[in-house]
Amino acid sequence: MKNNEVNDGETPSISRIDKTIHEPARLVIMAHLFVVESADFLFLQRQTRLTWGNLSSHVSKLEDAGYVDVKKEFVDRKPHTVLQLTNKGRTAFQEYRQSMKQLFKELPE
Amino acid sequence: MVEKIDLKKIERKIYTSYHQDGLIDIFAGFFILSFGITMWVIPDMAWMGWMFFIVGTSLYAAAKRVFTIPRIGFVKFAPHRVKALVTMALVVFSLSALLGVVALMQTEGGGTPIWLLFAIENPMLVIGVSVAASFCVVGYTFRTKRMYAYALLTLIMFVTGHFLYFPLHYYVILLGSLILVFGLTMLIRFVRRYPLSATDTMGESGNEEQ
Numbered sequence A: 001m002k003n004n005e006v007n008d009g010e011t012p013s014i015s016r017i018d019k020t021i022h023e024p025a026r027l028v029i030m031a032h033l034f035v036v037e038s039a040d041f042l043f044l045q046r047q048t049r050l051t052w053g054n055l056s057s058h059v060s061k062l063e064d065a066g067y068v069d070v071k072k073e074f075v076d077r078k079p080h081t082v083l084q085l086t087n088k089g090r091t092a093f094q095e096y097r098q099s100m101k102q103l104f105k106e107l108p109e
Numbered sequence B: 001m002v003e004k005i006d007l008k009k010i011e012r013k014i015y016t017s018y019h020q021d022g023l024i025d026i027f028a029g030f031f032i033l034s035f036g037i038t039m040w041v042i043p044d045m046a047w048m049g050w051m052f053f054i055v056g057t058s059l060y061a062a063a064k065r066v067f068t069i070p071r072i073g074f075v076k077f078a079p080h081r082v083k084a085l086v087t088m089a090l091v092v093f094s095l096s097a098l099l100g101v102v103a104l105m106q107t108e109g110g111g112t113p114i115w116l117l118f119a120i121e122n123p124m125l126v127i128g129v130s131v132a133a134s135f136c137v138v139g140y141t142f143r144t145k146r147m148y149a150y151a152l153l154t155l156i157m158f159v160t161g162h163f164l165y166f167p168l169h170y171y172v173i174l175l176g177s178l179i180l181v182f183g184l185t186m187l188i189r190f191v192r193r194y195p196l197s198a199t200d201t202m203g204e205s206g207n208e209e210q
Helices: A024-034 A041-048 A052-064 A087-106 B007-018 B023-041 B043-072 B079-108 B114-121 B123-142 B146-164 B168-193
Strands: A036-040 A068-075 A078-085 B075-077
Touching (some): A024 A078, A024 B007, A041 A078, A052 A068, B007 B043, B007 B075, B023 B146, B123 B146, B146 B168
Antiparallel strands (some): A036 B075
């Protein structure tokens, strides 16, 4: 049986959990972007305490999933990256939170 | 995992870290200090202290661009928070204007209302409470707890001053200097803690901790 087919009515519905967001580092990135309108790469790195490479790779995955909009621009001839949650990303994050709350509620004592 | 993700806590952390540079303290301290010095040197023109507020606002924004953004990056806060700040500013402004109008209307009849007489006779208490309330508003708006400490310090200083009978500007200068020194200390610590970053972008190598 696959992991996402465990919901037999008694076990919690794990299949509803978005695996892209569920990864701890990506969850932290999504949570930080969720509470602001936008942030640049440096700010996100300082806040999440992820290494440059780690953050870059996770942001790329979130961008591929259509959750994060990445805008690259030049400010004073220096590269500058601004990140923002897309509407799809915002909805996915809210759904993820609901799913997790539900999952914990469904877990037996 | 979801239990550990507290969005309010994250939002508060973002606000706190964005204002850990001490610039708001330097701005407030300098504003109070300039008021105190004006009251001392040219008491009849103490209102000139307000001029720093206008100049200081643009200086604050410029300092933020020079010290903070290159070191910890840039964040644009959520629209609902910006809206809350504007609402807060409007409420404070409206209440102050309303108080002024009420005072004007009550004095027009010839007599001075008791509360206004109290304010005139006890300037230390009134100024102390007003400044402390302003610090509370700033603390709430920018989610910086140290502003509440400044509010408490202001209350202690001005209530003590009410009984000691030293000139008012002594306390204003002392309060402004203390806050300014604290802000400068914070800025120095901030600059040391966050050195300038060579890059802040994806896909380019930088000197950040790898």
